[in-house]
Amino acid sequence: MLEARDLYVGYYKDLNILQGVSFTAQKGKITTVLGANGVGKSTLLKAIYGFLRPSSGEVLLEGKNIMGTPTYELINRGVSYIPQQPGIFRWMSVEENLEMGAWPFKRDKARIKRKLEENYERFPLLKDRRKSPAGELSGGMQRMVEVGRTLMTDPKLILVDEPTAGLAKLLSQEVYEILVRLRDEEGMTIILVDQEIRQALKIADYVYVLELGRNKFEGPVEEFTDLKKALWV
Numbered sequence: 612m613l614e615a616r617d618l619y620v621g622y623y624k625d626l627n628i629l630q631g632v633s634f635t636a637q638k639g640k641i642t643t644v645l646g647a648n649g650v651g652k653s654t655l656l657k658a659i660y661g662f663l664r665p666s667s668g669e670v671l672l673e674g675k676n677i678m679g680t681p682t683y684e685l686i687n688r689g690v691s692y693i694p695q696q697p698g699i700f701r702w703m704s705v706e707e708n709l710e711m712g713a714w715p716f717k718r719d720k721a722r723i724k725r726k727l728e729e730n731y732e733r734f735p736l737l738k739d740r741r742k743s744p745a746g747e748l749s750g751g752m753q754r755m756v757e758v759g760r761t762l763m764t765d766p767k768l769i770l771v772d773e774p775t776a777g778l779a780k781l782l783s784q785e786v787y788e789i790l791v792r793l794r795d796e797e798g799m800t801i802i803l804v805d806q807e808i809r810q811a812l813k814i815a816d817y818v819y820v821l822e823l824g825r826n827k828f829e830g831p832v833e834e835f836t837d838l839k840k841a842l843w844v
C-alpha cells in the first residue's frame with residue numbers, strides 16, 4: 612500500500628534526522644514503528660505525509676510516487692494523518708469538530724451528514740455527546756473525536772502518531788481497540804508510531820524499530836514476542 616525507500620529527511624539543510632530509512636506498510640495491516648525518543652518516528656510520518664520534503668529517497672502509494680503531492684490530493688487518494696500533538700478544538704462541539712474533517716468537501720452537505728452518521732454508528736458515545744464542547748470530554752473520547760474527524764474523508768491509509776500519549780491505561784485500551792476495529796471491520800491500513808511498545812506489539816502485524824535515524828530491526832510481530840528484542844532500542 613505504502614512504501615518509503617531510502618529516505619533522508621531533516622529540518623535543516625545538510626542535517627538529516629532520517630538517514631536512509633526504508634519502510635513498507637501492507638494493505639489492511641497495522642504496521643508499527645518503534646524507537647527511542649527523538650529517533651525520528653514523527654519525522655518519518657511527516658515525510659510520508661509531505662510536511663517535510665526528503666532530500667533523497669521516495670515515497671510510493673500503491674506504486675505511485677507521492678512526493679510533493681499537496682495534502683488535499685493525498686486526502687482524495689485516501690491518506691490521512693493524526694499528528695502527535697492533539698488537535699481538538701476544545702470550545703467547539705463534538706459535531707463541529709467532526710465536520711472540520713470534511714473540509715475537502717465542505718459544500719457537500721449531504722455527504723457531510725452521511726459521514727457524520729457513519730461516525731455515530733461507529734462511535735455511539737460521540738452521538739450522545741455531539742452537542743457538548745469537545746474540551747469537556749475525557750481524554751480518550753477526545754482521541755475518538757480526532758479519529759472520527761479523520762474518518763470523514765474515507766481514508767484507506769491512516770498514519771497515527773502516539774495516539775495514547777498522556778492517556779490513562781483504560782482509555783488507551785479503548786483507543787487501541789478502535790484501531791483494531793478499523794483494520795478488522797473496515798480493512799484500513801494503519802501506520803502506528805508508538806512509545807507504548809507492549810500495546811503496539813499487541814495489535815500490530817508488522818514491526819519496524821528505528822535507531823539513530825536508521826532501520827534497526829523489522830519483522831512480523833511474531834518475531835517480537837521476545838519483548839527484549841524490541842526494547843533494545
Ligand SMILES: Nc1ncnc2c1ncn2[C@@H]1O[C@H](COP(=O)(O)OP(=O)(O)OP(=O)(O)O)[C@@H](O)[C@H]1O
Nearest residue numbers: 622628646647648649650651652653654655695806
Ligand atoms: N520542528 C523541528 N525542528 C527541528 N528539529 C526537530 C523538529 N522536530 C523534531 N526535531 C528533531 O528531530 C529529531 C527527531 O524528532 P522526532 O520528532 O521525529 O522524534 P520521535 O522519534 O517522534 O520522538 P518522540 O518519541 O519523542 O516523539 C529530534 O532530534 C528532534 O529534536
Ligand SMILES: [Mg+2]
Nearest residue numbers: 652653654695
Ligand atoms: Mg514523535
